[in-house]
Amino acid sequence: MKRIFNKIGSCAVIATLLLGSCETVELDITENPNQLSLDQSSPDLLLNSIQVDFATFVELMGQNGGDLVRIGYLNGRNYQNIANLSPANLNLEWNIAYQGDNGESLPSGLEVNGILADIRALAPAAVENQLFRHTAISQFIEAYTIVTLVDFFGDVPYSEAIQASAETPILNPNVDPGASIYDAALALLDTAIANFQSDVVAEPQNDFYYGGNWDNWVKACNTLKMKIYLQRRLVDSGAVASFNAIVAGGDFIDDTSEDLQFQWGTNSILPDARHPRYADNYTPSGGADYLPNWLMNLMNNADDPRIRYYFFRQVNAVPGEEIPPNEETIACSLEPVPQHYTDGGFTFCTLPNGYWGRDHGQNAGIPPDGFLRAIYGVYPSGGIFDDSRFEGLAVGDGGGGAGVTPILLASSVDFMQAEIAMLADPASGEPFILAGLAKSVAKVQSFGSLDASADLSFAPTAGQVTNHSNDVSAAFTGADDNGKWDILAEQFLVSLFGNGIDGYNFYRRTGFPTTFQPNLEPQPGAYIRSLNYPADFVNNNSSVDPKPNQEVQVFWDTNPSSPTFPIAN
Structure with a gap:
């Protein structure tokens, strides 16, 4: 939405x-x-x-x-x-x-x-x-x-x-x-x-x-x-x-104090100055947006210290995971796993621990789950810090929408330097990846104080943050060259939560990560390499024709066309 x-x-x-x-x-x-x-x-x-x-x-x-x-x-x-x-x-x-x-x-x-x-x-x-x-x-x-x-x-x-x-x-x-x-x-x-x-x-x-x-x-x-x-x-x-x-x-920009971002407020009317994702989801009818299963699963499996800041769980279990399936609230909990998900070992439909989201490309109708699904948390949207309270949201909860729109971050610069270093030697990207990870985690954790109602005893400890960094380092060291690029891509994408512009560019530029959950449709068509021109532009401008399709590549994208390019459709 x-x-x-x-x-x-x-x-x-x-x-x-x-x-x-x-x-x-x-x-x-x-x-x-x-x-x-x-x-x-x-x-x-x-x-x-x-x-x-x-x-x-x-x-x-x-x-x-x-x-x-x-x-x-x-x-x-x-x-x-x-x-x-x-x-x-x-x-x-x-x-x-x-x-x-x-x-x-x-x-x-x-x-x-x-x-x-x-x-x-x-x-x-x-x-x-x-x-x-x-x-x-x-x-x-x-x-x-x-x-x-x-x-x-x-x-x-x-x-x-x-x-x-x-x-x-x-x-x-x-x-x-x-x-x-x-x-x-x-x-x-x-x-x-x-x-x-x-x-x-x-x-x-x-x-x-x-x-x-x-x-x-x-x-x-x-x-x-x-x-x-x-x-x-x-x-x-x-x-x-x-x-x-x-x-x-x-x-x-090499320090988070220099990050370029827009600060939203808490006023809700005349004008609504709250973070847009907060205003959309902290409503009398509950959440309006679904959160991506791929990202929540990646972070949950890795004990990522940012997960309680990114996502707020309204319930502690998803039907079809720790509790019985429920056709009304999550119909796919009663459906068989698609063969291409089984073949690739991808998560399907439900996640443990209350991370209630949707798979990539899932386009089912909207059930009565506004007070059940996971919603945007305290970073970057100014919502609720997830302290395992497992209760439905209310308008004004958490930080009241006083989040940020991240634009250029110091952590992103570290990941950019990692990419440049890895062009010559994939192993040389590790210190930049770990530096970007550290800056991202510290920035995200600082948002916990926005939620005055939060029990921050649930915040990750310094030891847990260190353990996560060590796990990333060990995985990077043990991976082959493609695996190293996957780790760079995954960590960069996690850090970009709240603004996917650079992530979309990175994916088309490099073809990583190769670990993406594919589209729920086995044959979804060619990946979108650029967007169609807007209707107002082509309908009102006689100098321009509509694009033939969304497979047209921008000038800097010289990689093979989809699906030859290693795109996880």
């Missing part, structure tokens, strides 16, 4: 709820607070809008990516016919990235100007008034946004898109090659770094990501450049050297 949440366009709303104070900007809330008027908005209001829309965009794209790499639940047994990834259901992501559409095709009357449209509107005033840091934040966000669009859709409009200053804007923009958009993003980031380091007439009134720490923004720019080089290493012979040059310079 994709949750649509109100775009927040004012300092008075966002900063008060999320950051604590803001006294100089007012919003006439007799007007529609969900829609900024571009000709009347101040640079600060536009920058607020850009920052919040960016968090929305990352949430939505992160869910799409996560569903495809089993750190989210994919509802659909045919890859070419996944409801959430249909052209009509991708309009929201597209409109938030580009220009919005005055709510005509957005659910619940949501209205957005769009990230790139707001950035173009901000530019003249920012240049005229030497608001270099306003510009720099928008340039970073633009770079991340356009790269992500390429990663998921392939060639997309850019050079002809959002011609805000043109007397005659291009209404049917052509797509640009993905490779050229990547080059444009790198140029944007170089300019952003210079702008972050410039003297300014006025600072942004709100920096929702780093609170005005411009050194951290520079690190984020360099880290995004590292990500870009890593993603295009299959088509860029100089990418590894460029990546390593940034590492040698040392000016990148």
Whole structure:
């Protein structure tokens, strides 16, 4: 499920709820607070809008990516016919990235100007008034946004898109090659770094990501450049050297205090500032989303110290596991195990210890299990820490939704360095994997305090954390080269819970892990190598034709086509 949440366009709303104070900007809330008027908005209001829309965009794209790499639940047994990834259901992501559409095709009357449209509107005033840091934040966000669009859709409009200053804007923009958009993003980031380091007439009134720490923004720019080089290493012979040059310079995100993330609040109405996954699942009717059996099984079997933070179990047993099957609440508990699951030794339908989720591709109807299924926990959604209380959720439980949307994390940088190291020698990735694991675990554990009702005596001890790390190390040492890549992939994916963008890229780039639970359908069709263009784009743009299918590979994905590529369908 994709949750649509109100775009927040004012300092008075966002900063008060999320950051604590803001006294100089007012919003006439007799007007529609969900829609900024571009000709009347101040640079600060536009920058607020850009920052919040960016968090929305990352949430939505992160869910799409996560569903495809089993750190989210994919509802659909045919890859070419996944409801959430249909052209009509991708309009929201597209409109938030580009220009919005005055709510005509957005659910619940949501209205957005769009990230790139707001950035173009901000530019003249920012240049005229030497608001270099306003510009720099928008340039970073633009770079991340356009790269992500390429990663998921392939060639997309850019050079002809959002011609805000043109007397005659291009209404049917052509797509640009993905490779050229990547080059444009790198140029944007170089300019952003210079702008972050410039003297300014006025600072942004709100920096929702780093609170005005411009050194951290520079690190984020360099880290995004590292990500870009890593993603295009299959088509860029100089990418590894460029990546390593940034590492040698040392000016990148390497401590969790520097993580780039968006902080949500606890306010539930006017506006709903809670983490979207919390707001979707902590409802009077219980949880709305299913959690992925592959991920819960992997973490449960490994005694992963993050599992009580990621997932909250409402019950202590799943029908068909420790208790009798129940056709009403979990029909598959009475069904035979599919042969391809039996052949591969994959878990099917139910997990022990109350981890009630769904298999990859399971598309059965929704039974009355809103107060039975496992739901999002305290990380990253600001929910409940699982202290084995085994009770149904209530609205407002746990951290009340004060979670985060992770975007660029120090732990991810360690896993990125592991990948680079392992290209030359798979064994050399171990110290980076263990470093990334340690940072991820420590970050996740820090979220336990969000749940004031939690019994943190159930939190993993230092010894249990060490034992888990030692187990990963021993498994890595004992594995062959492919097994080592599997371990890197698994640990990276676990750390990415909450944002699957980099996981989807990693999987297409490397073909690992090979341990994925396959789709429940024995013949689900070719794996999705890029998403279909959204319906609004192809229906309203005479310059573009629909994609032939979702097997089209983005420019940096030069691996063999599916199913030759080792994709676990």
